[in-house]
Amino acid sequence: MHLPGVPDRDLHLTGTPDRDLHLPMTRRRILQAALLVAGGNDDVALLEAAAEVENLVSAAYGAVMALPFVGGPDANEFVRTFMTTTRDEHARHADAFNGAATRLGGRPQSEPDPSLVQVVEKAAPTLDSLGAVVSLVLDLEHRARAAWQANVAALTDPAARRLTATVLGVEAQHAAILSVIDLLAGNNAIPLLVQPPDLNRMPAAVGQVIR
Numbered sequence: 001m002h003l004p005g006v007p008d009r010d011l012h013l014t015g016t017p018d019r020d021l022h023l024p025m026t027r028r029r030i031l032q033a034a035l036l037v038a039g040g041n042d043d044v045a046l047l048e049a050a051a052e053v054e055n056l057v058s059a060a061y062g063a064v065m066a067l068p069f070v071g072g073p074d075a076n077e078f079v080r081t082f083m084t085t086t087r088d089e090h091a092r093h094a095d096a097f098n099g100a101a102t103r104l105g106g107r108p109q110s111e112p113d114p115s116l117v118q119v120v121e122k123a124a125p126t127l128d129s130l131g132a133v134v135s136l137v138l139d140l141e142h143r144a145r146a147a148w149q150a151n152v153a154a155l156t157d158p159a160a161r162r163l164t165a166t167v168l169g170v171e172a173q174h175a176a177i178l179s180v181i182d183l184l185a186g187n188n189a190i191p192l193l194v195q196p197p198d199l200n201r202m203p204a205a206v207g208q209v210i211r
Contacts, residue, residue, distance in 0.1 A: 043157045047101035048109050050164070053147060054094035056112030057140045060120050061087035064133045078193040079130065079181060086137075086174055093167050100160045116140065131185040138178040145171040 061083055065071035071080055098108035123136045148168040155161040184190050 043155050043160055044101050044104050044106035046151050046155060047097050047104065047160055048106050049113070050147065050151065050167075051094045051097040051101060051109040052111060052113040053116060053144055054090050054097060054167075055110065056116040056120070057137075057144055058087050058090035058094060059112055060116075060137060060140055061090065063120070064127065064137065067127065067133065069130050070133055076130075076190050076193050078195055079190070081195075082177060082181070083137075089170060089174075093170070096163055096167070100157075100163055104157060104160070116143065119143075129185075130190065131182060134178055134182045134185060138175060138182060141171050141175045141178060145175065 065080075065083055065087065069075055070083055094109075102108055119139070120136065123132075123139075126132050127136065145168060148164050148171065151164045152161055152168065155164060181190075181193065184192055
């Protein structure tokens with residue numbers, strides 16, 4: 001599946017086959033929606049859906065790495081390393097959710113969440129700056145975090161609930177770092193992103209972002 005509309009670029013969600021983006025709800029998603037309406041839950045459905053979300057988010061990070069100002073040799077080293085590391089962390093989260101679903105009798109999911117595919121496709125034509133890229137992946141992180149917050153309350157299997165809570169914490173860390181990158185990008189201060197950071201040179205607003 002390619003993300004069209006970005007001039008002179010061909011963004012590709014790695015590991016995702018070409019397919020129709022406007023997919024109908026799967027039977028599992030219909031079941032999940034019915035269970036939520038009825039006040040019940042289905043751990044396998046939630047875990048399989050979680051794996052699809054993580055597949056999508058990992059693929060989105062991989063796709064934006066193709067942009068020269070994100071993953072190119074002249075990109076900020078901190079940003080490039082963060083994006084690569086975060087892509088890999090989301091892939092591990094997908095593996096973990098798949099493992100939990102399989103343990104409970106489900107099947108591993110290799111496809112991305114179709115509704116979030118459409119979010120990425122819609123944003124693709126706007127990905128012409130680091131700020132735009134950060135806005136996209138930060139939106140995906142927020143969506144994932146909201147889902148995991150709901151799942152922590154809905155899951156009945158203790159191990160699955162602990163896994164989801166752990167992933168939730170990692171997503172919060174991703175969002176905090178992305179918020180700092182977004183702030184610095186908006187102030188043309190990306191060169192301040194070095195390792196280790198020089199906190200004395202950081203804008204005071206950074207402290208407000210990460211509190």
